[in-house]
Amino acid sequence: xxxxxxxxxxxxxxxxxxxxxxxxxxxxxxxxxxxxxxxxxxxxxxxxxxxxxxxxxxxxxxxxxxxxxxxxxxxxxxxxxxxxxxxxxxxxxxxxxxxxxxxxxxxxxxxxxxxxxxxxxxxxxxxxxxxxxxxxxxxxxxxxxxxxxxxxxxxxxxxxxxxxxxxxxxxxxxxxxxxxxxxxxxxxxxxxxxxxxxxxxxxxxxxxxxxxxxxxxxxxxxxxxxxxxxxxxxxxxxxxxxxxxxxxxxxxxxxxxx
Numbered sequence: 724x725x726x727x728x729x730x731x732x733x734x735x736x737x738x739x740x741x742x743x744x745x746x747x748x749x750x751x752x753x754x755x756x757x758x759x760x761x762x763x764x765x766x767x768x769x770x771x772x773x774x775x776x777x778x779x780x781x782x783x784x785x786x787x788x789x790x791x792x793x794x795x796x797x798x799x800x801x802x803x804x805x806x807x808x809x810x811x812x813x814x815x816x817x818x819x820x821x822x823x824x825x826x827x828x829x830x831x832x833x834x835x836x837x838x839x840x841x842x843x844x845x846x847x848x849x850x851x852x853x854x855x856x857x858x859x860x861x862x863x864x865x866x867x868x869x870x871x872x873x874x875x876x877x878x879x880x881x882x883x884x885x886x887x888x889x890x891x892x893x894x895x896x897x898x899x900x901x902x903x904x905x906x907x908x909x910x911x912x913x914x915x916x917x918x919x920x921x922x923x924x925x926x927x928x929x930x931x932x933x934x935x936x937x938x939x940x941x942x943x944x945x946x947x948x949x950x951x952x953x954x955x956x957x958x959x960x961x962x963x964x965x966x967x968x969x970x971x972x973x974x975x976x977x978x979x980x981x
Contacts (some may be wrong), residue, residue, distance in 0.1 A: 728756065731763050738773055738782035743804050745779055779804055804834070806807060806936040811835035813981045814934055814958055818845055822895050825924045826854050828879045828917060829953060831899030831934045833857055837863070848892055848922050853878040867892060874916070881916045885923045898926035899954075901935050903942030905969045910951060911944035918948045925953055932956045937963040951976055 733753055738744065738949035746764070746967065750757045764780055774781050781804065809832035820843045826832050828851035836857035839847075848857045850869035858864050869888045881956055898949045899921055902912045910933065912918065925931050931953070937960035949955065961980040971978050 726873040728760075728773050731766060734760070735767060735772060735782075736749050736764050736838040738780060741782075743779050743781040743808060747803075749780060780913040792814070797921060798824075803938060806938065807831045808838075809960060809981045810936060810958050811920050812838045812898065814932065815839050816845070817896065817932075821845060823893070824848070825889075825894045825897040825899075827851075827897075827921060827924065827927060827934075828854065828877065829934075832898055832900045833937060835898060835934060847887065848894060850886065850889070851878045852880065869920075874934075877914055877916075879914070879916060882920075884903050885919050889920060889923050889927065894924070896930045896932065897924045898932045898934055900922060901933060901939060901948075902944040904933075904935060904940050904951060904967070905943055906962075906967065908943060910949045910953075911942075911949050912948060913944045918946045921948045929931065930955050932958055934958050936960055940964055942969045 730753065734749065737749065737752060743911050744752075746757055746760055750760050753760065763772065764775060768775065772782070809829060810831060814835045815838035816860065818840055822845040824845060825848045826836055828849075836847075836854050839861065840859060841861055841863065844863045844865075846865040847854075848867045848869070849855055849858070850871065850962045852873065855866065855868050857864055861899065867888060869880060869882070869886035871882040871886065873879075874881050890953065900912075901910045902909050905933070933951075934955045935957065940959075940963050954976070956977045957971065958978060958981060963980075968978075
């Protein structure tokens with residue numbers, strides 16, 4: 724029983740660090756069979772410590788200030804969480820000492836927030852509760868949270884106009900998300916309430932980054948907020964459609980393929 728308890732504790736600690744992993748990867752890291760890992764996962768899942776989504780084990784405990792929010796878990800049911808993690812892990816390496824950064828709402832930006840460095844000082848400006856909760860426990864991070872009406876579905880603090888805090892502050896780097904990119908229609912999102920904030924963030928930063936996983940290319944949403952060329956950098960997965968790779972190259976956009 725003691726060995727089992729130690730193994731389950733090790734599994735929990737591993738997922739706390741990684742946020743999500745494939746069962747096969749967990750098996751390799753802990754040096755036990757996939758069958759054994761599946762039994763341990765069932766125990767933790769019954770206690771709502773983790774969830775299994777399309778073969779990916781996701782740490783979801785809400786009482787430690789870590790793990791992924793219900794919003795991201797919902798998104799993960801239809802989107803590839805591993806793609807988002809890869810983008811987030813890479814984007815986090817771009818943060819420098821005393822940076823002032825804007826983090827947009829969304830599941831991809833939440834993945835980014837989970838990987839932010841904890842050993843340097845910087846400031847985060849945000850307007851979504853899931854982002855706020857991801858960074859609030861970092862002792863070296865100063866947080867500026869734009870207020871508004873809380874939308875439980877999107878975790879966004881909504882305002883009818885651009886928040887004064889966003890207009891009065893400038894950032895060195897802004898990390899934005901999007902619901903779709905189309906070569907003719909530009910960069911879009913699904914929620915109208917986000918558009919004015921995204922535009923303001925783009926106009927108030929020295930360097931802008933679009934974090935968007937490869938599944939979003941070619942998708943169309945109702946709310947247009949920018950063109951691809953409005954971003955200084957695009958961070959995406961290396962498996963985007965080839966025609967979009969060609970298009971971004973023709974536009975001379977700085978693309979980071981992860």
